[in-house]
Amino acid sequence: MTQTLIKGATILTMDDDAREFTGDVLIDGGVITAVGPDLPQGDAKVVHAEGCLLTPGLVNTHHHLYQTLTRAVPGGQDALLFGWLKTLYPIWSRFGPEEMYVSASIGLAELALSGCTLTSDHLYLYPNGSRLDDTIAAAQDIGMRFHPTRGAMSIGESNGGLPPDSLVEQEPAILEDCIRVVDAFHDARDGAMVRVGIAPCSPFSVTRDLMRDAAILARDKGVMLHTHLAENDEDIAYSLEMFGCRPGQYAEDLGWTGSDVWHAHCVKLDGSEIDMFARSRTGVAHCPCSNCRLGSGIAPLRDMRDAGVPVGLGVDGSASNDAGNLIAEARQAMLLQRVARGADAMSSREALWIATRGGAEVLGRHDCGQIAVGKRADIAIWDMNGIEAAGSWDKAAILLAGPTRVKELFVEGRQIVQGGHLVSIDLEQMIGRQNRLAKALIQ
Numbered sequence: 001m002t003q004t005l006i007k008g009a010t011i012l013t014m015d016d017d018a019r020e021f022t023g024d025v026l027i028d029g030g031v032i033t034a035v036g037p038d039l040p041q042g043d044a045k046v047v048h049a050e051g052c053l054l055t056p057g058l059v060n061t062h063h064h065l066y067q068t069l070t071r072a073v074p075g076g077q078d079a080l081l082f083g084w085l086k087t088l089y090p091i092w093s094r095f096g097p098e099e100m101y102v103s104a105s106i107g108l109a110e111l112a113l114s115g116c117t118l119t120s121d122h123l124y125l126y127p128n129g130s131r132l133d134d135t136i137a138a139a140q141d142i143g144m145r146f147h148p149t150r151g152a153m154s155i156g157e158s159n160g161g162l163p164p165d166s167l168v169e170q171e172p173a174i175l176e177d178c179i180r181v182v183d184a185f186h187d188a189r190d191g192a193m194v195r196v197g198i199a200p201c202s203p204f205s206v207t208r209d210l211m212r213d214a215a216i217l218a219r220d221k222g223v224m225l226h227t228h229l230a231e232n233d234e235d236i237a238y239s240l241e242m243f244g245c246r247p248g249q250y251a252e253d254l255g256w257t258g259s260d261v262w263h264a265h266c267v268k269l270d271g272s273e274i275d276m277f278a279r280s281r282t283g284v285a286h287c288p289c290s291n292c293r294l295g296s297g298i299a300p301l302r303d304m305r306d307a308g309v310p311v312g313l314g315v316d317g318s319a320s321n322d323a324g325n326l327i328a329e330a331r332q333a334m335l336l337q338r339v340a341r342g343a344d345a346m347s348s349r350e351a352l353w354i355a356t357r358g359g360a361e362v363l364g365r366h367d368c369g370q371i372a373v374g375k376r377a378d379i380a381i382w383d384m385n386g387i388e389a390a391g392s393w394d395k396a397a398i399l400l401a402g403p404t405r406v407k408e409l410f411v412e413g414r415q416i417v418q419g420g421h422l423v424s425i426d427l428e429q430m431i432g433r434q435n436r437l438a439k440a441l442i443q
């Protein structure tokens with residue numbers, strides 16, 4: 001196997017002892033085989049990282065990659081969540097496989113350039129022959145570790161739902177396609193590049209039966225469950241009115257708690273719901289920029305962490321962020337807790353832990369998210385010699401002063417960003433394709 005020796009970096013390991021030191025990392029194939037000062041070079045290819053910060057690759061736990069084609073749509077720029085959705089549904093209903101592939105490629109490229117090596121995705125609409133396969137192809141072409149989830153909506157406008165009927169599916173067909181994509185793509189082994197999850201869009205876009213059946217199917221197949229939960233006040237009001245209980249109770253009643261479940265947002269979880277999530281090891285994808293962008297509120301991240309809830313970060317769909325920069329998202333998470341709780345509420349190191357190890361644990365990836373022997377070689381190298389960190393007394397405090405674009409990025413030991421540029425696909429050409437598709441949708 002090919003060996004790579006990364007030399008001379010300041011290493012923030014995120015391992016069990018939270019070790020920090022200046023030294024080297026040896027990669028053999030897809031695995032980290034040695035970490036420490038002055039490692040012997042042997043036959044390894046050397047990557048010089050003197051003056052750089054080396055961290056685990058960042059992990060994104062919530063996204064809708066297809067939305068990268070609908071950033072900053074004028075009618076949705078200043079709307080609240082439900083109004084925003086109603087503006088965008090008619091546009092999304094014109095998507096097909098090409099839009100899904102190109103939009104996902106751009107979203108994944110943006111994540112990679114911001115230090116992300118593992119991302120989940122939540123694709124819950126399949127117009128005009130689109131399939132989960134389209135986004136998996138995009139991740140494979142870029143070389144990113146990918147956890148796509150087979151989302152779904154089944155309650156259309158004619159049944160009192162939000163989406164137009166043309167964007168919803170029949171529930172038996174949804175379950176059938178969930179089985180198809182799990183059987184075709186899910187890999188449960190250590191080092192897996194693709195793991196599939198099952199993910200009805202939200203409790204208000206599918207029936208109680210589908211929520212329950214999805215949970216039964218996921219357990220039968222040994223895959224994870226994901227959805228949106230308790231995102232804002234409208235969400236809580238809807239749950240109380242339609243289901244007669246809060247979202248946490250609804251989730252628990254239908255089998256949607258446990259270490260194989262993670263929920264996006266959870267801005268409005270109350271104290272007893274936080275305790276229940278901690279007890280059941282139910283994960284949360286915290287999406288601070290999206291919560292700011294849509295005015296949803298400040299998630300009780302400090303309380304969740306203190307209670308022991310597994311928490312990762314998510315950039316959320318590009319139409320509700322509208323950016324997809326994960327290291328910037330980590331900074332936002334840190335700042336937002338300080339707005340709510342004071343300057344000592346969250347450190348740069350803790351927010352970066354959530355963005356790496358925290359996310360890996362939420363996604364059930366105990367083989368990723370830390371720089372340690374035997375873990376997968378998913379590594380981000382940040383150039384601290386540039387203007388963003390000039391004058392910094394603590395180069396490891398990258399969320400206070402540091403770059404937002406990665407210098408080198410390794411996924412499963414393969415380098416996909418080199419010298420700040422994506423090397424696995426032709427990014428300029430992909431941006432051109434994306435802009436042509438966006439133009440056609442506007443007309």
Ligand SMILES: [Zn+2]
Nearest residue numbers: 228264316317
């Ligand atoms: Zn979302």
